[in-house]
Amino acid sequence: MLVTETVLHLGPELERAVNRMDFFRLFKSLAGSHRFAHFGLSEILAEEQGLNLQHVHALHNFPLAWFDDPKQQVIDSDDPVFVYLQQSSAPCVKDTSENRSAVLTAGGSRSVAIVPLHAATGKRYGLIMVGEARDLDHQSLALLALDAALIFQRYFEVILSLDSISGLSDREIQIVRWTSEGKTSAEIAIILGLSEHTVNSYIAAVLRKLHVVNRAQMVASAIRSGLIT
């Protein structure tokens, strides 16, 4: 089991985090170490969208039953938790019984910690932790917010910042090259000894980096820019 204090301040698990699963584990561990059973992290987009927990970079372990529409998984824009994230940059702990949050009330939890986060690019994210930790004191909240910022910074370095990097990694170029040869994701997975999921993850990252929407456009863009010949 991850032990947050050891992990975060000494660093090994944080330094070894390389994919979304690892960050899910780290945020879950952080929440658990402060007696919060559930957490959610997502980008704060336009006001009318609320906090979309199905956003491409969102992570959460909220039960689907908490949402009005499990397929959407959104904390509405008029929810007090979302309103707080929009209006504040300071972490806080709130009593859910006084908070009237539709999603969190549905979960029957007693308290929610709200931690606004900022990526180096200026994008704003919100981390919500839900559970029983009603009596979180000032020092514990400060530590939780610091640890959340450390994990988020690593998440930014490893996952979020890739969207704004123009170059492709060796593996991504390899996959674009095989795609240009007409290979499917499943075939590339067999060739490279990876899962189809991993191959598709690389393709999704390349699509974002090259600002294209499909495989043909991806290959054409890579040829035009000299990434492959």
Next chain:
Amino acid sequence: MSSEQSDNQIRILLVDDDPAEHILLQRKLKSAEDGCIDLDYVSDIGSAVDVVKAGGVDMIFLDNRLVPNNDFRETAPQLRGAGFIGPIGIISSDISGRYFEQFRDYGVDFKIGKDEIDGTVINFIINEYTQDQLSETCSEDYM
């Protein structure tokens, strides 16, 4: 995902030399929201390769150290060599070894400590690794 099964049914293969882990994981799967999980179990990598070759497995939970094999660096490539292209997750009571940093180089998708697994983790894994990450415009028909 296997075309032999319904859209919602997910078949997970647990490869672990300790049969007790099978029972423990079965209990944890019951606490997950997604009730459409079939859990199969084998105790060695040779049997796992046979099951994979027979088809129908969507995901593999692979114990890090399977006696008499070494760690996942020896076993995971055997599953890939057998043509398995679904997600492989390494589960272990201790994932602190530095060699875990290289898990992706061996065809592994994720790693997790056995004591970290609960219903919410299983839900996340299912959502993360069985849903299509690419939009319809990126389907292979567009190539």
